[in-house]
Amino acid sequence: MTLLGTSPAPDTAPTTPTPLSHRLRTHPLTTELRRGIGPWAGLAVLVVIAFGMGAHTNDWQGHWARTCDLLRSSGLLLGGPLALAAGCWSGGRERRRRTGALRASLPRTPLRQTLLAAAPAVLWPAVGYLLAAAGSLLATWPYAGGGRPFLSLIAADAVAIASLSLLGFVAGRLVPWRLTAPLLAALGYVALGAPTYSARNSRWLSPALEHSYDWDRPVWWFGAAAAVWTAGLAAAALLGYAARVRAVALVPLAAAVGAAVLLVHTADDLWRPDPGAAALVCDDGAPAVCVTVVESRLLPEVSRATAGLRAKLRGVEGAPERLVGGPWEDGPGHRQKPRYAPAKGTDRLTGLEFAVVRDHLTDPALYANSAAGELLQDHDCTSAEADGDTRYGERATNINDAVVQWLAPVPSFSYYGEGAERQLKKIEAMSDGERKAYLTKYFAADPCDPKQVPVP
Structure with a gap:
């Protein structure tokens, strides 16, 4: 029985709720995002794309279509291999530091642990690309005439950068050799750039394929299909590596295959004339x-x-x-x-x-x-006869x-x-x-x- 005016017992005192800001600061994801190679990878992607765009400002700064075209090629051809290498290096971090046993002892599921560890290398390069894209669009805005930027494709390219980072992370977990990262970057550059020189419809599977024509616009679903294609592959690789039931990886893989079939079947008609x-x-x-x-x-x-x-x-x-x-x-x-x-x-x-x-x-x-x-x-005059x-x-x-x-x-x-x-x-x-x-x-x-x- 508690007398009037006396303080309650210590074990019955009301607890003050923890502020949301404090919970966010101390969350493991926030801690992971501030450490490791992730922020440096994002900065590297931002710098290399900004350099690639800045070296050719005379070619794109007056046209929305040209700006988005060069963002696709520069962003993926330059930033994509960097994202692959950064993800691969981050994925092999635990094997190099011999902290795999410590990670396995944690109560979280392997999939959740993998997502947490991969987050910096996946998110920061995408943020770097989006910052470079925003800067390029702002640089075009004072000089562009009609038309509009293709924001859906910019979003799809950011997804492609994140997907390449995740694929690199899984590769780093599976092959934690120190030279895997640079070799994977070189292989990624070739895989992204080679379709540019192909005439086959399958070239549209490369997110770095450039379409240079000022009076075209992408079909409304192009960006969504491209994002499903790249994100589906990355998600399938992640689930196949870390999920308890690996058969669940077939779901994103099927989505990726469906998007790929749609892209290849549509091919050049992914871009249509823009009457406006x-x-x-x-x-x-x-x-x-x-x-x-x-x-x-x-x-x-x-x-x-x-x-x-x-x-x-x-x-x-x-x-x-x-x-x-x-x-x-x-x-x-x-x-x-x-x-x-x-x-x-x-x-x-x-x-x-x-x-x-x-x-x-x-x-x-x-x-x-x-x-x-x-x-x-x-x-x-091709039909005219030549005069001797x-x-x-x-x-x-x-x-x-x-x-x-x-x-x-x-x-x-x-x-x-x-x-x-x-x-x-x-x-x-x-x-x-x-x-x-x-x-x-x-x-x-x-x-x-x-x-x-x-x-x-």
Whole structure:
């Protein structure tokens, strides 16, 4: 019996609940994540991917599709072998330290112990990849036009990095030889990179396969299927090694096989034309200049760069009414490809991929000259018979070079020789009306027959 005002007995005192933050700090998983090779592996993956992306910023920083493409190849080809090696080294840690017996004496199940030990080597490389991907997307955001990043594929790539780490961890447990990690990294690099040079549908099983095309988008389930494929293999390896009932490993293995069959069967159709990205945005000039939505931020610069060229084409019969960039029509397999037989009144605008750094033209004059040259090169002359007399071919080449130089001059024209310079002087000596009449005849001539190219 307890008297009023007296303190309760020590064994009946109420206990204060442990704060969640304290439980998280002292949890074995938190301890494991702070130690060992895991944080260093994540940092190494982050640094190597950042270096790979930073060395090619001119190639991707203005396009979401190119950014995600290079993230896939750099992230998996550079970060994947690192993740394999780190996981393998972590997996052989207990054998090297001779702590296997101590681990076996713990009350946790072998599967739970393995998951706890593998967590740092699995999670940190994936975090390193995601940080590198986030930095690349932030670097692209100020310069990108239309379109959007493929976040589902970025998530699938992070899963692939974690899966490679887990496969490496299991390999390290099974083969705790010190050279296993570097050998496994080399083998992983070859296995990830070799499908790039293959034309078989099975190449799509490699998570590092790059798809470089600005006007495509992945099918909505591509990222999920790719994640199931890589995660299923890793989970099957883990369960086959550590589960009490190893037959349970058949479940993730079956899921991985199903995803692999879906990826291989779909193959190139994993990427489909994106009408929103390929839609045209045009200025109000004459002839009009049109670019696709993904390059829409470049339209003002392209318009300014080609203003002189288009002014010289006004009033010339046979000159194009529009200069259009980007994909034009469906090619084999219903895929958008540039069309080299343009519709009447429309001609192909030279591509921007090699003329642009981030969101500006590096050399507007050279780009305008290339656009003028595209007016003459956009013809299929494969069926034309070769003329045995090279005089006409040489004369036509000189005239073509002179017309391009007059439409869009560049300082390097002297490279084309004295013949082209003589033809240019003839064109420059004409009056405005004479030039328009000559260019009308020039565009009306058969470009595949050098004899028909009119002399200024």
